[in-house]
Amino acid sequence: MSDEGFAPGEAPARAPDAAPGARRVIAVDPRDNVANALEPLAPGDTIEALGRRVTVRGAVPMGHKVALAPIAAGTAVLKYGEPIGHARGAIEPGEHVHVHNVESLFTDWLAARGLAGARP
Amino acid sequence: MKTLLGYRRRDGRFGVRNHLLVVSTVSCANRVVQRIGFEFPDVICVEQAAGCMSLDDDRVVVHRVLAGLARNPNVGAVVFVGLGCENTTAAMLRDEIGDDKPAHAVSIQDCGGSEAATARCREFVNLHRDALAAQPREPFGLEQLTIASKCGGSDWTSAIASNPAVGVVSDRVVAAGGTSLIGESAGWFGADHILLERARDDAVRARILEVLRRLYEAARHRGKRIDEANPSPGNIAGGLTTLTEKALGGVRKAGLAPIEGMLAPGEAPRGRGLWLLDNPSLDAASVAGMAAAGAQVVLFTTGRGTPLGSPICPVIKLCASPDGMARVPAHIDLDVTDLVTGGAPIASAADRLEAMLHDVANGALTRSETLGHREFVMPQAGVL
Numbered sequence: 001m002s003d004e005g006f007a008p009g010e011a012p013a014r015a016p017d018a019a020p021g022a023r024r025v026i027a028v029d030p031r032d033n034v035a036n037a038l039e040p041l042a043p044g045d046t047i048e049a050l051g052r053r054v055t056v057r058g059a060v061p062m063g064h065k066v067a068l069a070p071i072a073a074g075t076a077v078l079k080y081g082e083p084i085g086h087a088r089g090a091i092e093p094g095e096h097v098h099v100h101n102v103e104s105l106f107t108d109w110l111a112a113r114g115l116a117g118a119r120p
Numbered sequence: 121m122k123t124l125l126g127y128r129r130r131d132g133r134f135g136v137r138n139h140l141l142v143v144s145t146v147s148c149a150n151r152v153v154q155r156i157g158f159e160f161p162d163v164i165c166v167e168q169a170a171g172c173m174s175l176d177d178d179r180v181v182v183h184r185v186l187a188g189l190a191r192n193p194n195v196g197a198v199v200f201v202g203l204g205c206e207n208t209t210a211a212m213l214r215d216e217i218g219d220d221k222p223a224h225a226v227s228i229q230d231c232g233g234s235e236a237a238t239a240r241c242r243e244f245v246n247l248h249r250d251a252l253a254a255q256p257r258e259p260f261g262l263e264q265l266t267i268a269s270k271c272g273g274s275d276w277t278s279a280i281a282s283n284p285a286v287g288v289v290s291d292r293v294v295a296a297g298g299t300s301l302i303g304e305s306a307g308w309f310g311a312d313h314i315l316l317e318r319a320r321d322d323a324v325r326a327r328i329l330e331v332l333r334r335l336y337e338a339a340r341h342r343g344k345r346i347d348e349a350n351p352s353p354g355n356i357a358g359g360l361t362t363l364t365e366k367a368l369g370g371v372r373k374a375g376l377a378p379i380e381g382m383l384a385p386g387e388a389p390r391g392r393g394l395w396l397l398d399n400p401s402l403d404a405a406s407v408a409g410m411a412a413a414g415a416q417v418v419l420f421t422t423g424r425g426t427p428l429g430s431p432i433c434p435v436i437k438l439c440a441s442p443d444g445m446a447r448v449p450a451h452i453d454l455d456v457t458d459l460v461t462g463g464a465p466i467a468s469a470a471d472r473l474e475a476m477l478h479d480v481a482n483g484a485l486t487r488s489e490t491l492g493h494r495e496f497v498m499p500q501a502g503v504l
Contacts, residue, residue: 026460028280036276036359038460062443063276063359077361084310084365097361104347104362105310113312113329 022046023056025066029081034065034097041066047094057094065097077102124265125257125482126416127196130220134260135193136416136481138252139164139432142199142241145186145213146171146206149228152237153201156245163245164195164431170498172206178500183208184386185498188412190217191388194432196255197222197248199241204229222248257482263297263392265481268415268433269373270303272403273444275358275423279369281440281459281469282421287375288470289419289477290394294377299392301383301415302374303399303406305331309346310364311371315396318379327382331398358423373421385499386412403428404497407435417481419473427451428495429488434480437487438473453486 024038027049035049041060046053052068060066065079071091076083085102095101126134143166144153150167157165166189170182186208190198198217200210202225210225217223224244231237269286271278290300308315312332319325339346347363360366380393386409389395399409407418407430418433420426423441425448438454439445445457454476458464480486 026280036280061359065359065361079365080368082368084368085362099356099361102361105364
């Protein structure tokens with residue numbers, strides 16, 4: 001609980017200055033495989049985050065997520081260092097990541113918490 | 121934070137405002153309260169849609185929220201106005217407030233009608249107005265401060281920027297011995313594992329699960345899933361993909377402090393530190409619950425912007441969204457867009473928010489106060 005505010009994984013890293021010719025994105029945690037676009041992204045744009053340089057593959061509205069790494073079908077989309085959903089199909093680096101290709105984790109909360117069947 | 125200055129109450133707490141509160145205990149008394157509000161714009165007049173013909177659990181909430189509002193240290197004196205035959209009468213509440221602060225009860229049926237009741241209210245208002253306005257502020261410490269944190273009109277910037285800034289300030293207040301409240305229970309699904317990890321003990325964990333389970337099952341009873349309406353279309357358009365993503369962002373308002381307990385609506389914290397409130401997500405009902413729990417100031421992050429205020433608490437709005445700042449700048453107290461456009465560190469926004477919290481506590485008006493926003497919705501079973 002330092003005055004810098006956050007332990008690793010708890011808050012955004014400082015958004016790096018965009019490399020020449022690159023669009024600005026921000027990654028929240030070093031373990032993430034997506035970043036948020038700080039400006040609209042178009043196919044062919046270059047972005048850099050978490051030490052990766054990626055070519056954008058589809059239009060990404062400002063504020064939406066773009067993949068920084070390949071995300072295999074059924075595996076976790078990681079943001080804040082945690083799974084926020086599963087990839088419906090394989091997602092390539094540079095793709096827009098949103099409701100069209102992300103499955104919610106939220107299937108059965110009671111079972112996940114071990115409370116299923118305890119009450120009507 | 122430099123010294124805080126507030127209004128000393130008989131129980132030793134301090135208010136950051138010195139409000140004269142006139143509140144109806146049932147909808148039948150609303151017109152009387154309304155008229156007092158027209159006559160005295162500086163008096164805080166709160167009408168409500170509930171107050172009678174409710175099942176036990178809702179009745180208890182109305183009672184506790186009204187009592188909690190009146191007990192909030194920002195209130196210097198209170199007049200309860202009722203019809204006389206309702207569930208929770210004005211006299212009951214006045215007796216409950218007791219010696220805490222000047223408290224009066226007006227019953228329309230006892231007075232002989234609404235005209236006479238209005239006249240009676242006017243007498244009580246005139247009895248206290250000048251003294252409240254003249255009361256001096258005295259120094260108090262951070263350990264006497266209770267803040268509450270809220271997000272509304274969220275977009276992708278709330279979780280990435282403004283909520284973490286609030287979390288830092290929450291941790292600072294708790295570290296200094298103060299109290300911090302966080303609510304909006306339906307917004308915890310997906311981040312509940314974080315709250316459970318941070319809970320002080322198994323009893324707190326059990327309470328958190330009890331509240332979440334009740335919400336989850338209430339939706340299921342209606343054939344719905346709790347995540348069907350959440351994220352909203354506006355959230356999705358703004359980049360939020362799943363309820364989990366939204367919840368993980370929302371919980372950032374709570375910083376890193378351990379969770380001391382979970383409070384029922386209208387219940388006040390039993391000690392210092394960070395407390396969860398069983399609390400609606402509808403903005404006006406959520407803030408009402410926070411005021412009833414004793415919050416003196418509310419920190420409110422927004423992406424898309426909202427004018428919402430509270431009858432008795434200053435609500436500080438902060439916004440990290442260039443979109444929101446372009447739409448409704450008049451309602452934003454603190455522009456923290458540099459967090460997303462300029463790569464500024466979270467701590468810099470937290471420093472500015474802390475400085476504003478100090479100034480607002482000491483009397484600087486928020487935009488919502490200046491513009492007269494005093495939204496109030498009674499937390500009730502149908503209000504999620």
